Amino acid sequence: MTTTTRGFSGRRRARPEGNRVPPGQFVTDDFPVLSAGPTPRTPLEKWTLALQDGGSLAGRWTWEEFQSLPQTEITVDIHCVTKWSKLGTKWKGVTIDHLIEAAGLDEPPEPYLMAYCDGGYTTNLPVEDLIGGKGMVATHYDGEPLEPEHGGPARLLVPHLYFWKSAKWVRRLRFMEHDEPGFWESLGYHIYGDPWREQRYDGD
Amino acid sequence: MSAEGERSTLDGNAAGGLLREVFAFDATVAPTTCVGCGRTRPMAELMLYAIELGAILRCPSCDQPVVRIGRTSRGLWLDLRGATTVVAADPATP
Helix, strand or coil, rough: CCEEEEEHHHCCCCEEEEEECCCCEEEECCCCCCCCCCCCCCHHHCEEEEEEECCCCEEEEHHHHHHHHHEEEEEEEEEECCCEEEEEEEEEEEEEHHHHCCCCCCCCCCCCCEECCCCCCCEEHHHCCCCCCCCEEEEEEECEEEHHHHHCEEECCCCCEEEEEEEEEEEEEECCCCCCCCHHHHCEEECCCCCHCCCCCCCC | CCCCHHHHCCCHHHHHHHHHHHHHHCHHEEEEECCCCCCCEEEHHHHHEECEEEEECCCCCCCEEEEEEEEEEEEEEEECCCEEEECCCCCCCC
């Protein structure tokens, strides 16, 4: 059965009422595409999503199995480190909470997580920024299946952090004991990436 | 002899001349070996993906990122872990 829930919300921070645009950002109606490589096109019949606890497999879902997990719809603002923000974007997917539950885990086994993607992209996140409805694996944008250019068939969505953390073409999520830098984080970008604190680069 | 005794008394400053020779090379012609597939080609023959965040040079044989450059407010970050070796032209060799 597919259930649809609402009420997914990012980390709330003290900021001027009604101000939805973080410092240094401008609002765009476009949806710019930034990719550090060719666009992978994994056929759905070959697609799987794996959840790993360190080196051991905690859960793995085929596309069909993934669709049968509880589906959540959200409307959120997104903020790219290249300074564009897009307001009111609509997504559908499976929250990390539901993935953890579907893997039979009572709670996240480690405090950090690395996302691995087709094409070799990676990004690191604290688990607390993914649970409690703060992160999902999204498969639909604006009511349609997510296009490959935007990370389809499935991308990570963590809207309260800069959008490089919302890794496109995600295939594997690995819990880890210690934080490690991912693809851009190891090239001078901030390890955490909070747009409200303008954490663009290492040292910000 | 103890490990302590084998330690060099010189620091990297003493390699300044050599480092200047190595890092003054024209990277586009430098033979560069991909860590993914082991193939060697000049950097000019890698595939460039340049976006505002930085530039990624990928191996045309296996898509491995070989040279990665992050463009930040604090400089250009170079990551060569995708290259096993980069051969700089030796100015002393004709």
